[in-house]
Amino acid sequence: MSIAVSLPTRLEKLVGSDRVRASESALQAFAIAGRAPMAVLKPRSAREVAEIVGFAAAENLAVVACGSRSKLELGMPPRRYDLAIDMTDLRQIAHYDPGDLTVSVDAGMPLHELAKVLGAKNQFLPLAVPCGGTSTVAGAIASGIDSALRQQYGTARDFLIGAEFVDGAGKQCKSGGRVVKNVTGYDLHKLLIGSLGTLGVVTRLNFRTFPLPDLRGVHLSTFPTLEAALQFHASLLKCGLPFSNLELFDSEFSALLAAWLNRTGGTRKSLPASGWHVLACFEGHAAVMGRIQLELQERSEQMQAARSGTIDGQPAQQLEAAFREAFDWLRGAATSVALFRIVLPRPAGDDLAELLNGSHQSPLRSAFVLRACGVAYLALLADGEDAPANATLEREVTRTFSRVEEKKGSATLLHGPQKLKERVSVWGAKRADFPMMQHVKQAFDPHNIFAPGRFVGGI
């Protein structure tokens, strides 16, 4: 208790009074699942971050590093939460050499600001992640959330080339570097991706950048059955055409997508409500675009699509943005939503059809989308918050976990009512390599101060 009373004052001595907030409103703004920290600190430099973490380690205070706070709900709420570190004042570009296609950027830089800087040099970072209007660079990396462009550009682990961070001992560390090819030392920066801030506080990230494509295009096909849509989806994966994204989705997803487009000023006229849909995104110069459009049209006709066509201009951009933001709007699509991220060993096979048949037989509405990379999102939608509705949602969540485990896949509950999250394991069954993850956590965070309990298996 004595720590709590004197804590803000001691923190002010550490980083200055203008960098510490402890008012009720400030603390509530950083609350996670109703749990607020004792103080919010806003460091100006990596050195200050290290001082804060060093202090926290010495005092055994639990720390959560925050960016825009758009994805703090991922994982479980931390078991302990004493200090929030607001990283949004670390937002400089440390190095940008457009001629080398590399950039080194501070953790709190918003992705959209970085996009402007890179865009001025006709480059971009292919981290097309949800909450793009607010998300910070380090938040996007720490959340491990999927990029809608991963089919072509890979995940963050393919273009994150180095990182600087503060470990649990309060030491400023680094991994990787600022060159595009590097095998010097352990690749510790890869461990930070998707770690939900449980290993360190990221202060700077180094990326490989990419030239902006000349043109981008979107093609949408509709099929009467899941089997036909899967067949088309699989044929596109095999055909050798370079797609930046491929998404297969059901009618409920389509309806929610149309509603989101309407709310955000987009158009829904190109979105049919019924059937199974395949969205193909592609990019390149005019000749490449023309070739891909033509082949898509021919293939969809050969495979007897009920409807297909290319979408151009602003509607195409809106549609791509809608898929990028799907995680964000799916979690608000009903009174209570359980949103899964699912990976099956053979994503395009019978396993998927069986999984979807199961969810379609449930009393709940469900929305489904499968990315080309084999990652699927399934949202179970409950229109009520009363006890029977909650019980039904919990039952269906448990069944979904079981079905995925039967198929030897993995399911993660990305979003759900807090009470539900407390009753199920949001990370699914514990994996055999869990003890190794505990070793990693212990090495990075020996005092267990970084968001304890938030990660897999209660790490």
Next chain:
Amino acid sequence: MNPALIRELKSLLGPTNVLSQTEDLLLYEFDGSVEKARPEVVVFPHTTEDVSRIVKLAAKYQVPVVGRGAGTGLSGGALARGGGVMIVFARMNRILEIDVENRRAVVQPGVVNLDITRAVEHAGLYFAPDPSSQKSCTIGGNVAENSGGPHTLAYGLTTNHVAALEMVLPDGEIVRVGSRHGDTPGYDLCGLYVGSEGTLALVTEITVKLSRKAEAVKTLLAIFDAVGDASRTVVEMTARGITPAACEMLDGWTLRAVEDYIRAGFPRDSAAVLLIEVEGLREAAESQAAAIAQICDSNHAREVRTARDERERDLLWKGRRNAFGALGRLAPSNYVLDGVIPRSKLSDALEQIHETGKKFGFQIGNIFHAGDGNLHPIVLYDPRDKEQFARAIAAAEEIIRMCVSLGGTLTGEHGVGMEKNELMTLLFNDADFELMRRIHDAFNPDSSLNPGKIFPLSKGCGEIRVRNSGLVAGVQP
């Protein structure tokens, strides 16, 4: 070596799978680097369980263990610096499964890199990492060192093509990390283990990602009368956002040696050539090739040739891939360096390498992955001449220091091993070493796996515990 351990190993594996005579062990004291260290016993497991039992036996007798594939490594990663047991994976060389639909293959660590491609090319697939030694190096070695190759420029290193691993830990426990699709909740342990140079675990099974062959490939040979013009071509290509599948440079001295040996068609009177490959849709490959040819022209290329068919393409690549062998004809030994610089600094770096050569009295050849700034200066020397050998090492160190000073790094694809562990302090400070040491100790607490690698032995900062005393820093001519 304790004879009881050798007896137990022979009992476990059969006498034909255990080597302990000095004349047999001599073969295993070298790899492709300038380093040298002899194991005390060499064993050939056939199964993961064999590996587990070997590791348990080694632990019982408190001797270190090092894994080895084909021994083609270039940093001493697969040398037994602490003596002990060397596990050679050559007989664990089966492709266990090929999943064309999901573009995955499950392989044992002793499978030769190119054999994966050979096994799947009928389905239009291939394994993308392509070290120059791909006809002989093994996938296990590639995983340990996170190997690259010419096409890393577009497709990344080995780590970008590994989905899951089965491994044996220092206590003999068999574990699996990652998943077939590389997307499971939890820390990216695969990302940690690939490139950890056998210091954390022994990999016994690898699930690799397979890539689809491109519809069109164009291979260009750009010929220059000045090295600077070739360098500026690479810099301009990068700056204009053109990323070919591969972009290799050979300087004039090197290409003449190659031409004498291979007859690949490199003009003997040129100062440098760029071997550039573009891939993709027909339309994209054609436009990229045209843009690259235009950049070559504007940088005073004497000529830009395009391979007319597969035979011409293979010949050009044969020249590149066999270049180190060609240089081997010129001196008793050569030291292939591996440093990385920011691509925009290519001209500066090549000038400084030339100056270093003059300073130390060596003709240093350059044949390297220009597109991603991965330099491979080659120092020819005679290892029997100790003074010359020492000069070669000093020249190499100066070049690597230069790479770091330009904002680059120690190694782009060969690994740190026992070649550069003492230079790690150029990049990492005490805090960095301390964290890496904690990771190391978490998985390899007694340093029984591949001791004396990656971490500097001569520095106080984060010195790694080494079970066998007597390990010394530096190379052993």
